[in-house]
Amino acid sequence: MWKIKDPELKRKINQFVSDEEIDRICRCDMRDSFDCIFFSFEDDCVSIRIDKSFFKEIPDYDPNNWNPLSEFEPGFSGCYLVTREAGSTPVVDTAFFDKATNEWKPQNSTVTAFRELPEPYQPETNK
Known part of the structure; x- marks a missing residue:
């Protein structure tokens, strides 16, 4: 887009x-x-x-796959699953993206990729 x-x-x-x-x-x-x-x-x-x-x-991102921050922009404010740098090691974490300011919170996060959070687990009902 x-x-x-x-x-x-x-x-x-x-x-x-x-x-x-x-x-x-x-x-x-x-x-x-x-x-x-x-x-x-x-x-x-x-x-x-x-x-x-x-x-x-801005390419449309795939909410179900990792999207490099260098190529994609989150579509809305909210919590995302992110890959961030922790020293020299990438770790998976959650972070909040504020669309109004285009900032990740916490602000000291070095986000390199993001994806939408999956739906919470829902146990199947007994039949």
Whole structure:
């Protein structure tokens, strides 16, 4: 999914265009030779031009597999199963991701990959 990198610019543009619409327009316009993405509103009476360098493509992650943090961004705030560095040894742990600040908590976590927590165990009912 294509997203605006700068949170403040994203907040301002989202007043006019949804994230889904930004993604749809970027998927078309990133292939052309222009340096900017063009957004039009109010029956083309208002238009905004944003340099392509302000956008990044975030691949959709697989909630059931490990997703390297260098390639994927968590989709929502919440607890995740994470791989983090503990010295030179990777360990599996849980951490909270705050989507509003794009930070992992605890903040001293060196998260390298994440995945959604599995559903809790549910014993089968006796038949």
